[in-house]
Amino acid sequence: MKYFKKNLWAILAFVPFLMNAQNQPAKENNQGMFDEFMYRRGNSYRTASGKPGPDYWQNRADYEIEVELNDQTHIATGKVEIEYTNNSPEDLKFLWLHVEQNRFSENSRGTLTTPIQGNRYNGDEEGGYNLSQVKVEGEIAKYIITDTRMQIWLKEPLEPGEDVELSMNFSYKIPVEGMDRMGRLKVEDGTIYAMAQWYPRMAVYDDVVGWNIEPYLGAGEFYLDYGDYDYKVTVPYNHIVVGSGVLQNPKDVLTKTQLDRMEKAKKSESTVYIIKPEEVGTASSRPVNSGKLTWHFKMENSRDVAFGSSKAFIWDAAKINLTDGKKAIAQSAYPKESDGQGAWSRSTEYTKASIEYYGKEYFPYPYKSAVNVAADIGGMEYPGLSFCSWKSKGESLWGVTDHEFGHNWFPMIVGSNERRYAWMDEGFNTFINHYSTLAFNNQEYPSSLDQTRNLTNYLTKETREGIDNYPDVTNLRNLGYTAYYKPAVGLILLREYILGEERFENAFKSYIKTWAFKHPQPSDFFNHMENVAGENLAWFWKGWFYGNENIDIAIEEVKEYQGNYIITVVNQGEIPMPVKLEITFEDNSTKTQILPVEIWQRTDKWDYLLETDKKVKKVQFDAQKQVPDVNAANDTWPSEK
Template sequence: MRYVIKSVLALAITGLFTSGVQAQKVQENNQEDFSEFMDRSGNRFRTASGNPGAEYWQNETDYKIEVTLNDEDHTISGHLELTYTNNSPEELDFIWMHLEQNRFTENSRGTLTTPIGGNRYNGDVDGGYEITNLRAKTNRSTSSKHLITDTRMQVFFDRPIPANGGEATVSMNFKYKVPVKGMDRMGRLKVKDGTIYAMAQWFPRAAVFDDVDGWNVEPYLGAGEFYLDYGDYDYKVTAPYDHIVVGSGELQNPRQVLSEKMQERMEMAEKSDTAVFIIKPDEINDASVKAKQNGTLTWHFKMENTRDVAFSSSEAFIWDAAKIDLPGGDKAIAQSAYPRESAGQEAWGRSTEYTKASVEHYSEKWFKYPYPAAVNVAASIGGMEYPGLSFCDWRDQGEDLWGVTDHEFGHNWFPMIVGTNERRYAWMDEGFDTFINHYSTLAFNNGEYPSSLDQTRKYNNWFTSPEREGIDTYPDVTNLDNLGMTAYYKPAIGLLLLREYILGEERFDNAFRSYIETWAYKHPQPADFFNHMENVGGENLSWFWKGWFYGTGNIDLALADVIENEKGYVIKLSNDGDMPMPVEMKITYEDGSSEELRLPVEIWQRGDTWRHLLETGKKIKKIQLDPKKILPDVNFSNDTWPSTLYKK
C-alpha cells in the first residue's frame, strides 16, 4: 500500500508541473462571497445555534412613578422609584440612565448635530430635566452622587450592587416642560377643544447593561430610537378633571376616574366586535359625562414585563373601543382617542377597527399579543410606537391611517416583545415590522389597501443610486434621505426574499416564529438572528446576510444565451450583479406547455457564469428568469430569452 500511495503522489506532483494542452487552468471562484463575514461563534451567553446560552442574563428594571400634568404651564412633575436587579455576573458600582428630555435644550448634542435646514427630528429647545432629591440605595447605604452628561445620567452607589441578583433602588423627583415639537416622537398639539399631550420618553429610564457592549450609553440625538430592559411598571398620572388619560397597560381604578355611563360603555366595548363610543363626539365638552366636575383626577395604570410605557392626556378626546380576540380564547381591548377634527368613517372613526385587525393578525400568525390593551392616539406625530400604545398623525385618513396604525402596532412584536437595540440596529425593528406589515395588509378586509412591498423592483432607482448606504449604517449617521430604505424597506425586502424565494414559506415561518418565541422579552443581536434563522431554517445563508444586510451590492441575474444541441438546450447564465442568488426560471415550449426550473445558489461559488443542460425533445419558445418577479433585479432586460431571438 505504501508503494501505491507513493506512486499516486508522484504522478500527482508530476501533473502539477506538466505544461501544454493537457494542463488545466485553475479558474477563479467566488468562495469569498460565501464565507463568514462576522464572528458568529457561540459562548456561554449566546449560542452558535442562535439561542440564549446556558448562562444568558439580563437585568431587570421595575418602576413606580407618580406624575402631575399642569396644562397651564405645560409641565410634568413627579416622583420616580426604580428597583434595579443586577443579574449580571459582575457587581456594579453605578448605573447609567437616559434623560431624553434633555434633548430639548439649546446645547444638547442632538440640537447641535441638527442641520441648519432642520429635518424630521426637529425639537423645541426650552425644555430639559430638573432632577432633585436623588437617592441611590444599596445594602442600607444611600448615595446622592450623580453626574449628568447631555441625555445621560450616571448614578453612583456607596456600595456596589451585588452580582447574580443583587438589588438597588434609585429614587428622584423630576420636572420638565412638555415640548410642542418632540422630534416626531412625543409633544403636544393644540386642537379646537383643548390640547393633546402625547407623553413618551417622559421619565428617567435605566440604560441597558448587557453581555455584548456593557453599558449601552449612546446619546439620544433623534433618529436612533431606544434600547431598554424589561420590568413591571406601576404609574399614576394626575390630570385636570376634564381630561381623559389613556396609557400603556391596564387601568387599575376605572370606578374612580370613569363615570357610571363610561363604565357601562366600556363593558359593552369589551364584548363588541365593532367600536363602541366611551366618549361620543357631541360629549367632548359635556361635563356631566365625566366622573368629576372640578379639580383633578388620578389615573392609575399597571403593566407587567414591558420595556416601557407611554400615555396621553386631553380634554379634547373622542374615545371608542372594541374587543380583541386572541388565540386560545384570550381577550384584549382596542381603544382609540382622537379629537373631533379627526372623526369620521373615512378617518379615525375606523382606527379601532384597524387596531383590532392588526393585533389579531400578528397574534395568529407570529406570536400572541401579551398586553391587556392596544391604544391608538391621534397626535401631531407621524407615527411612533410604545408597548400597548401608539401615536399616529391626527390628519391621517383611509389607506394612510391603516398603514401607520398597522405599522406602529406591528412594533409591539419588534422591538417591544423581541427587545432589539433600536439605537444601533434600526433594521431589526423597522425592517422586520415593515415585513410583517406586508402580510397583514394583504389580509386586511380582503386586500382593501395595497402593500408597500407588492413590487420590489419599484425601489430600483434607490438600489442603483450612488448615494445609497448599507442596512448596517447606524440610524443617527444615516443620511435621512436613505433612512426609509436602510431601516425599513431594504431589510423588509430581504426577509421577503428569504420567505418567498430562498427558503420557502414553511421553512421561513418555522424559523421566524421560533426566533420570536426564543427571544421574546430578551435582547438578541444581529448574529443571534442570523444564527437562529440558519439553524432552524436549515440553510447556510452567510452569502445572503453578507450581500444584502452588510453590503450595498445589487442583484442582476442574466440569461446570456440559449444553444440547441442533440440532447436539448444549453442555457448559459451569468451573474452580472454583486451578490449570488438561486436561479428560478420558467420555460415555455412551442406546444404551449411549460415547466419551472430552480438552480441552487451554489452554482455561483465556481464563478460568475454557469451552463445548464436542459434535456428535452421539445422546442423552447421562451425562458423567463424570476417569473414571479420577486427579486429586485436591477437590470431585468436580460432576464428573458424571447422567441424572436431563437434561430430555427
C-alpha cells in the same frame, strides 16, 4: 450505476463542451461571497444555533412613577422610583440612565447635530430635565449628567443577584415638537399631550457591550430592559388619560355611563363609544367638575410605558380576541377634527384587526390593552400604545396604525436594540405589515411590498447606503430604505424565493418565540434562521444586510446541443442568488427549473443542460419578479430590449 454505464459515451462526448464552457473567463472562485462575514460563534451566553445560552442573563428594572401635568404652563412634575436588579455576573459600581428630555435643550448633542434647515427629528430647544433628590437606597447619591445620559455612582458595588432602589424628582416643560415622538397639539377643544420618554429610564447593561449609552440624537430609537410598571398620572379633572397597561381605578375617573360603556366594549366586536363626539367637554362627561383626578395604570413585563392626555378626546373601544380564548381591549382617543368614518372612527377597528392578526400568526399579544392616540406625530410606537397622525385617514390611517401596533412584536416583545439596529425592528415590522395588510378586510387596502423590483431605483443610486448603518449615521433621505424597505424586501425574498414559505415561517416564528422578552443581536437572528431552516445563508446576509452590493442575474445565451439545449446564465452582480428559470416551449407549455446558489461558488458563469425533445421559444429568469434584480433587460432570452 446502470444509468452511468448506459450514458457514459454521451457524458464523455459532452465533457469537452463543459470544460470549454466552465473555463471561460471568470473569477478563480467566489469563496469571498460565501464566507462568514462577522463573528457568529457561540458561547455560554448566546449559542451558535441562535438561542440564549445556559448562562444568558439580562437585568431588570421595575418602576413606580407619579407625574402631574399642568395644562396652563405645560410642565410635567413627578417622581420615579426604580428597583434595578443586577442579573449579570459582574459587580456594578455605577448605573447609567437615559434622561432624554435633555434632547430638548439648546446645546444638546441632538440639537447641535440637526441641520439648520431641520428635519423630521426637530425638537423644541427650551426644555430639558430639572432633577433633584437623586437617591440610592434613600440616601443622596453622586451623579453626573452628560447630555441625555445620567451616571449614578453607588457607595457599594451592586453584586450579582442583588437589587438596588433609586429615586429622583423630575420636572420639565413638555415640548410642542418632540422629534415626531412626543409633544403637544392644540386643537379647538384643548391640548393633546403625547407623553413619551417622560421619565428617567434605565439603560441596558448586556453581555455584548456592557452599558449601552449611545446619546439620544434623532433617528436612533430605544433599547430598554423589561420590568413591571405602576404609574399614576394627575391631570385637571376634565382631562381623559389613556395609557399603556390597565387602568386600575376606573370608578374614580369615569362616570357610571362610561363604566357601563367600557364593559360593553370589552364584549363587542364592533366599536363602542366611551365618550361620544357630542359629549366632549360637557359636565356630564366627568365624575367631578373641578380640581384634579389621578389615573392609575399598571403594566407587567414591559420595556416602557407612554400615555396621552387631553380634554378634547373622543374615546371609543372594542374587544380584541387573543389566542387561547383570552381577550383584550382596543381603544382610540382623538379630537373632533379627526372624527369621521373615513378617518379616526375606524381607528379601533384597525387596531383590533392588527393585534388579532399578529397575535395569531406570530406570537400571542401579551398585554390587556392596545390604545391608539391621535397626535401631531407621524407615527410612533410604545408598548400597548401608539401615537398616529391626527390628520391620517383611510389607507394612510390603516397603514400607520398597523405599522405602529406591529412594533409590539418588534421590538417590544423581541427586544432588539433600535438605537443601533433599526432594521431589526423597522424592517421586520414592515415585513409583517405586508402580510397583515393583505389579510385585512378582503384586501381593502393594497400592499405592493412584494413588488420587490420597485426597490431597484434606490439600489442603483450612487448615494445608497447599507442596511447595517446605524440610524443616526444614515442620511435621512435613505433611512426609509435602509431601516424599513430593504430589510423587509430581503425577508420577503427569503420567504417567497430562497427558502419557501414553510421553511421560512418555521425559522422566523421560532426566532420570535426564542427571543421573546430578551435581547437578540443580529448574529442571533442569522444563526437561528440558518439552524431552523437548515441552510447556510451567509452569502445572503453578507450581500443584502451587511453590504451595498446588488443582484444582477443574466441569461447570456441559449444554444442547441445534440438535440438538447445549453442555457448559459451569468452573475453580473455582486450577490449570488438561486436561479429560477421559466422555460417556454414552442407549444406554449412551460417548465420551471431552479439552479441552486452553489453554482456561483466557483464561477460567475454557469451552463445548464436542458434535456428535452421540444423546441425552446423563451427562457426567463425570475418570471414572477420576486428578485430585486437591478437589470431587467438581461433576464430574458431572446432579449426583450
